Amino acid sequence: xxxxxxxxxxxxxxxxxxxxxxxLVLFIGAALGLMVMGRADVRLIERLRVVMTDIATxxxxxxxxxxxxxxxxxxxxxxxxxxxxxxARLRExxARLRNWExxxxxxxxxxxxxxxxxxxxxxxxxxxxxxxxxADSGGVFVRTxxxxxxxxxxxxxxxxxxxxxxxxxxxxxxxxxSARVLLLTDLNxxxxxxxxxxxxxxxxxxxxxxxxxxxxxxxxxxVSPGERIVTSGQGGMLPPGLPIGTVAxxxxxxxxxxxxxxxxxxxxxxxxxxxxxxxxxxxxSAGRAGPLQ
Amino acid sequence: MTAEAxxxxxKGLRGLTPVAMTLALMLMVALPxxxxxxxxxxxAVTLIAVYHWSIYRPDLLPLGATxxxxxxxxxxxxxxxxxxxxxxxxxxxxxxxxRRFFHGKTFMVEWWGFMLVAPGATVASWMLVxxxxxxxxxxxxxxxxxxxxxxxxxxxxxxxxxxxxxxxKQV
Numbered sequence: 046x047x048x049x050x051x052x053x054x055x056x057x058x059x060x061x062x063x064x065x066x067x068x069l070v071l072f073i074g075a076a077l078g079l080m081v082m083g084r085a086d087v088r089l090i091e092r093l094r095v096v097m098t099d100i101a102t103x104x105x106x107x108x109x110x111x112x113x114x115x116x117x118x119x120x121x122x123x124x125x126x127x128x129x130x131x132x133a134r135l136r137e138x139x140a141r142l143r144n145w146e147x148x149x150x151x152x153x154x155x156x157x158x159x160x161x162x163x164x165x166x167x168x169x170x171x172x173x174x175x176x177x178x179x180a181d182s183g184g185v186f187v188r189t190x191x192x193x194x195x196x197x198x199x200x201x202x203x204x205x206x207x208x209x210x211x212x213x214x215x216x217x218x219x220x221x222x223s224a225r226v227l228l229l230t231d232l233n234x235x236x237x238x239x240x241x242x243x244x245x246x247x248x249x250x251x252x253x254x255x256x257x258x259x260x261x262x263x264x265x266x267x268v269s270p271g272e273r274i275v276t277s278g279q280g281g282m283l284p285p286g287l288p289i290g291t292v293a294x295x296x297x298x299x300x301x302x303x304x305x306x307x308x309x310x311x312x313x314x315x316x317x318x319x320x321x322x323x324x325x326x327x328x329x330s331a332g333r334a335g336p337l338q
Numbered sequence: 339m340t341a342e343a344x345x346x347x348x349k350g351l352r353g354l355t356p357v358a359m360t361l362a363l364m365l366m367v368a369l370p371x372x373x374x375x376x377x378x379x380x381x382a383v384t385l386i387a388v389y390h391w392s393i394y395r396p397d398l399l400p401l402g403a404t405x406x407x408x409x410x411x412x413x414x415x416x417x418x419x420x421x422x423x424x425x426x427x428x429x430x431x432x433x434x435x436x437r438r439f440f441h442g443k444t445f446m447v448e449w450w451g452f453m454l455v456a457p458g459a460t461v462a463s464w465m466l467v468x469x470x471x472x473x474x475x476x477x478x479x480x481x482x483x484x485x486x487x488x489x490x491x492x493x494x495x496x497x498x499x500x501x502x503x504x505x506x507k508q509v
Contacts, residue, residue, distance in 0.1 A: 072423070075423075109369045185464075
């Protein structure tokens with residue numbers, strides 16, 4: 046009785062090992078294949094990604110709520126501690142802003158009158174969708190966040206994502222109820238910008254660091270620290286004039302921009318629906334959206 | 339008969355512990371925590387999980403599950419699809435081939451082993467990503483992430499060990 050059992054074991058062990066090795070090679074091959082196909086922008090891979098993200102987003106949405114509540118509670122406590130100082134600061138700011146308001150009103154009227162005189166083409170209307178950041182996933186190699194709004198809310202690839210502070214990034218993947226936002230700081234992010242005062246055009250290029258750099262600055266142009274950088278609107282995907290950041294430092298000819306957005310406290314973002322009429326195919330209007338102005 | 343069936347189901351569910359724990363940890367570190375810069379250096383929990391389970395229970399974290407976990411992580415983080423799967427599969431095959439070495443050894447030896455393979459995995463993924471994007475990716479975040487991952491290792495393995503003792507004894 047011992048003999049057949051032994052021989053069977055002798056036979057099955059190598060076979061099992063062989064199958065294991067074969068499976069390993071198969072899975073490694075599959076992983077490599079996925080990477081190659083992803084690099085070649087295969088449609089199927091992108092679909093797979095979007096569908097899986099759609100499945101994961103509701104889970105992340107639920108999980109991230111307590112985290113958000115806790116950080117809100119901490120913020121609240123901090124706010125209570127600094128109530129007096131904050132109040133004084135806000136009063137002062139309010140006085141200053143009231144001044145600005147009257148200036149803005151005057152300029153708005155003047156602008157409208159001049160536009161009417163020149164018969165200038167209107168900028169397309171802006172509408173927006175507000176979404177919550179459910180995963181600050183990104184990781185080491187990419188700078189992205191997941192938001193809980195998708196195609197059913199009117200989102201499309203390429204739309205600008207902003208907070209009250211400034212531009213956050215662009216929508217790069219749109220699922221039915223989720224979307225991935227490529228942050229300004231990502232290695233693959235490129236945004237056409239201008240220096241607000243001097244109107245020097247440039248491209249803001251992310252490199253995974255916290256401060257993206259300005260490239261393609263015209264040779265004879267000068268950029269100095271402290272200058273504000275805004276979107277130029279070239280390419281027609283982003284509205285012009287969205288604030289991005291200030292020039293932080295110029296090291297060895299590399300101009301670095303400190304974005305206005307605080308990446309650590311990214312909680313709610315607005316996705317702008319902006320399309321130049323006739324330039325891009327029109328899509329259905331965004332739900333839950335309101336006019337910006 | 340039904341009792342037998344129930345027992346089998348229970349055993350099967352318990353056997354899912356390693357995969358389920360890894361998945362839960364992966365989702366947890368993806369949440370938007372209000373910590374500046376944390377998202378860029380979130381510890382690689384999958385690396386820890388695959389290393390640990392490959393030593394103690396490779397049968398409960400088979401090749402297919404390793405592949406799927408890596409895929410899930412790439413989808414979640416937006417990294418090149420297949421990257422983490424590839425690194426985790428390589429890690430698993432190396433650790434499984436050496437796992438007898440770790441049996442009966444102290445925790446320090448296990449941790450030391452992790453300190454040897456984790457940099458390898460980090461360098462491998464950094465090189466793969468740099469190839470993928472055709473640009474040298476800044477290695478700083480990778481370095482910080484590696485340090486955090488090694489530091490987190492004792493905590494997570496303690497958790498895994500508890501689960502192993504309470505749930506997986508008879509599985």
